[in-house]
Amino acid sequence: xxxxxxxxxxxxxxxxxxxxxxxxxxxxxxxxxxxxxxxxxxxxxxxxxxxxxxxxxxxxxxxxxxxxxxxxxxxxxxxxxxxxxxxxxxxxxxxxxxxxxxxxxxxxxxxxxxxxxxxxxxxxxxxxxxxxxxxxxxxxxxxxxxxxxxxxxxxxxxxxxxxxxxxxxxxxxxxxxxxxxxxxxxxxxxxxxxxxxxxxxxxxxxxxxxxxxxxxxxxxxxxxxxxxxxxxxxxxxxxxxxxxxxxxxxxxxxxxxxxxxxxxxxxxxxxxxxxxxxxxxxxxxxxxxxxxxxxxxxxxxxxxxxxxxxxxxxxxxxxxxxxxxxxxx
Numbered sequence: 201x202x203x204x205x206x207x208x209x210x211x212x213x214x215x216x217x218x219x220x221x222x223x224x225x226x227x228x229x230x231x232x233x234x235x236x237x238x239x240x241x242x243x244x245x246x247x248x249x250x251x252x253x254x255x256x257x258x259x260x261x262x263x264x265x266x267x268x269x270x271x272x273x274x275x276x277x278x279x280x281x282x283x284x285x286x287x288x289x290x291x292x293x294x295x296x297x298x299x300x301x302x303x304x305x306x307x308x309x310x311x312x313x314x315x316x317x318x319x320x321x322x323x324x325x326x327x328x329x330x331x332x333x334x335x336x337x338x339x340x341x342x343x344x345x346x347x348x349x350x351x352x353x354x355x356x357x358x359x360x361x362x363x364x365x366x367x368x369x370x371x372x373x374x375x376x377x378x379x380x381x382x383x384x385x386x387x388x389x390x391x392x393x394x395x396x397x398x399x400x401x402x403x404x405x406x407x408x409x410x411x412x413x414x415x416x417x418x419x420x421x422x423x424x425x426x427x428x429x430x431x432x433x434x435x436x437x438x439x440x441x442x443x444x445x446x447x448x449x450x451x452x453x454x455x456x457x458x459x460x461x462x463x464x465x466x467x468x469x470x471x472x473x474x475x476x477x478x479x480x481x482x483x484x485x486x487x488x489x490x491x492x493x494x495x496x497x498x499x500x501x502x503x504x505x506x507x508x509x510x511x512x513x514x515x516x517x518x519x520x521x522x523x524x525x526x527x528x529x
Contacts, residue, residue: 209335392430
């Protein structure tokens with residue numbers, strides 16, 4: 201059996217958030233393999249950590265109400281009182297800020313995700329494990345796996361005891377959110393090398409997904425992966441009639457992604473000609489058109505102008521880009 205941990209990105213993700221993802225992947229498996237996907241082949245395990253952020257934002261919002269009686273801190277109180285509102289500024293960008301800049305909150309997130317994974321794993325040495333992460337979840341997943349040998353977080357799990365067949369990072373922002381030294385994540389055991397925590401690493405980004413562009417994930421060409429075949433970097437350029445190119449399911453709908461993914465986690469077999477035919481058929485109806493390019497090009501230019509900019513600039517770009525994508529809380 202293959203156990204696949206699904207790790208969400210920014211925004212609100214209550215229990216059951218992964219149902220559209222798993223439903224789509226099961227449908228694609230059934231269509232390709234000609235039979236339903238059984239749990240003894242692949243089992244999806246939903247990981248949630250949104251409650252950590254929500255808990256802190258709600259506490260700060262309550263603190264804002266208490267402070268509102270003091271005129272000296274009225275502006276601070278006003279800001280804090282808004283933190284529990286359903287506004288993308290708080291439900292999306294606040295997640296990034298809390299995880300990146302608040303070590304205690306980051307530690308709580310990592311501990312929560314570690315605990316969920318270890319409990320699902322429960323010492324089962326017969327199953328293969330993989331992680332399918334999206335957006336902020338790529339950074340959460342990377343840092344969680346890197347922490348598995350940290351005794352202070354609830355036990356040490358060396359690679360000989362717990363490792364992953366695949367780390368599949370969709371809309372990979374893990375390097376963007378590794379501060380202050382963006383290249384330090386390349387030095388962890390989260391890489392396909394001897395004695396590491398993963399056998400294969402797959403990084404995926406969309407040509408118009410601005411959020412992946414500052415500090416993109418590009419490991420050293422030599423020495424990082426034990427074998428070039430164990431590291432894969434895929435850029436997609438499709439359009440699903442939805443301007444939110446950062447969306448998790450939007451990425452997965454491209455057969456360049458879901459067919460190799462199903463091969464990795466569920467053993468789907470396709471000949472190269474069949475895979476190429478599926479991709480070609482999809483491309484015919486999902487080409488990027490001038491309208492969507494014109495809509496998002498200004499944000500691409502901003503991203504390229506940032507080069508490898510400061511995170512505050514990146515956050516401002518994220519805010520405007522998510523607004524252009526029509527992101528709602």
